[in-house]
Amino acid sequence: xxxxxxxxxxxxxxxxxxxxxxxxxxxxxxxxxxxxxxxxxxxxxxxxxxxxxxxxxxxxxxxxxxxxxxxxxxxxxxxxxxxxxxxxxxxxxxxxxxxxxxxxxxxxxxxxxxxxxxxxxxxxxxxxxxxxxxxxxxxxxxxxxxxxxxxxxxxxxxxxxxxxxxxxxxxxxxxxxxxxxxxxxxxxxxxxxxxxxxxxxxxxxxxxxxxxxxxxxxxxxxxxxxxxxxxxxxxxxxxxxxxxxxxxxxxxxxxxxxxxxxxxxxxxxxxxxxxxxxxxxxxxxxxxxxxxxxxxxxxxxxxxxxxxxxxxxxxxxxxxxxxxxxxxxxxxxxxxxxxxxxxxxxxxxxxxxxxxxxxxxxxxxxxxxxxxxxxxxxxxxxxxxxxxxxxxxxxxxxxxxxxxxxxxxxxxxxxxxxxxxxxxxxxxxxxxx
Numbered sequence: 001x002x003x004x005x006x007x008x009x010x011x012x013x014x015x016x017x018x019x020x021x022x023x024x025x026x027x028x029x030x031x032x033x034x035x036x037x038x039x040x041x042x043x044x045x046x047x048x049x050x051x052x053x054x055x056x057x058x059x060x061x062x063x064x065x066x067x068x069x070x071x072x073x074x075x076x077x078x079x080x081x082x083x084x085x086x087x088x089x090x091x092x093x094x095x096x097x098x099x100x101x102x103x104x105x106x107x108x109x110x111x112x113x114x115x116x117x118x119x120x121x122x123x124x125x126x127x128x129x130x131x132x133x134x135x136x137x138x139x140x141x142x143x144x145x146x147x148x149x150x151x152x153x154x155x156x157x158x159x160x161x162x163x164x165x166x167x168x169x170x171x172x173x174x175x176x177x178x179x180x181x182x183x184x185x186x187x188x189x190x191x192x193x194x195x196x197x198x199x200x201x202x203x204x205x206x207x208x209x210x211x212x213x214x215x216x217x218x219x220x221x222x223x224x225x226x227x228x229x230x231x232x233x234x235x236x237x238x239x240x241x242x243x244x245x246x247x248x249x250x251x252x253x254x255x256x257x258x259x260x261x262x263x264x265x266x267x268x269x270x271x272x273x274x275x276x277x278x279x280x281x282x283x284x285x286x287x288x289x290x291x292x293x294x295x296x297x298x299x300x301x302x303x304x305x306x307x308x309x310x311x312x313x314x315x316x317x318x319x320x321x322x323x324x325x326x327x328x329x330x331x332x333x334x335x336x337x338x339x340x341x342x343x344x345x346x347x348x349x350x351x352x353x354x355x356x357x358x359x360x361x362x363x364x365x366x367x368x369x370x371x372x373x374x375x376x377x378x379x380x381x382x383x384x385x386x387x388x389x390x391x392x393x394x395x396x397x398x399x400x401x402x403x404x405x406x407x408x409x410x411x412x413x414x415x416x417x418x419x420x421x422x423x424x425x426x427x428x429x430x431x432x433x
């Protein structure tokens with residue numbers, strides 16, 4: 001257990017976030033139990049929670065102990081179910097965060113389960129939606145029958161719980177063995193709240209964890225870095241848009257990127273550069289379905305866009321626009337939506353370049369040097385094993401949109417190249433290369 005990462009000016013460092021997703025969208029969850037980034041219903045739709053880009057008005061959904069605490073954040077065994085264990089002087093609680101896979105319209109898009117493992121604890125619950133990129137500031141939600149309701153365009157966002165929600169900020173007191181489950185639903189305007197129960201939440205957690213575990217078990221890598229490769233594969237799995245087979249460059253926008261001279265840009269798009277290299281990486285891991293799906297997407301959409309970026313459905317990304325209502329991460333406005341309209345908006349991120357150098361060294365017989373560089377680069381991963389596009393050489397802080405597909409693709413390729421060199425060309429088990 002460690003002391004939680006402090007917010008500076010309301011912002012967490014990028015490395016303090018974990019990613020959850022359902023193949024249609026994704027959310028960033030801070031080590032302090034706050035969902036600070038979630039766009040619905042699709043990756044590239046407007047944000048519902050956008051504290052990542054505006055600490056005051058962006059909106060967030062937080063569950064954390066009242067008073068001082070220590071925290072441990074981890075992923076469940078080879079899954080994308082995020083677990084945050086809070087410990088205070090009075091007890092321990094587990095917060096499980098997930099987005100159920102393949103959920104139908106009546107199912108929640110986000111599930112949060114709070115369980116008291118020992119002792120007792122008072123937990124603060126804050127749910128402050130700010131739909132439409134906080135276009136009108138934080139929403140004033142309605143409360144109907146213990147359900148929080150906030151409009152978002154043509155949809156209603158409903159937050160249901162196994163305890164009535166009667167205000168945006170409240171406190172929950174849990175004793176050992178007690179739990180509260182929350183579900184966030186996207187419904188038609190005025191729709192009734194779906195039925196919800198702790199049992200239903202636990203079943204969704206079990207099914208989602210099992211589905212990701214089975215997905216990771218298909219990975220065929222057999223080298224000396226199974227944890228790093230498996231986590232990178234799971235991150236890439238979260239960046240695949242299931243309805244189309246396309247893969248996002250990153251699930252965020254406007255985190256300052258040194259590849260753009262510290263400028264901001266939207267990477268909730270398909271990088272044609274990433275998309276062209278990803279099938280080989282998936283084949284190297286034995287993930288044939290994903291490789292074929294992305295190859296099929298490339299065959300249907302061979303053209304590029306501004307800076308080599310296109311929409312998930314392959315269409316041109318349209319004009320970039322700035323959102324004046326958001327301050328930007330740590331005040332680094334402007335917040336941009338759409339493709340970068342200047343030069344190469346798809347420059348290689350520094351960490352991806354460095355991992356590709358590892359692969360080149362291994363392929364050219366410089367195995368010891370490749371292994372040393374690979375080990376050093378692994379230290380730049382976040383505590384949860386996630387990579388952004390670049391890192392501050394002075395402080396070690398992760399920089400740029402997060403997590404970055406290109407960096408994880410390059411990590412996988414480097415690991416496979418090292419193992420092939422170690423094995424005299426045998427490489428990973430299974431198919432491809």
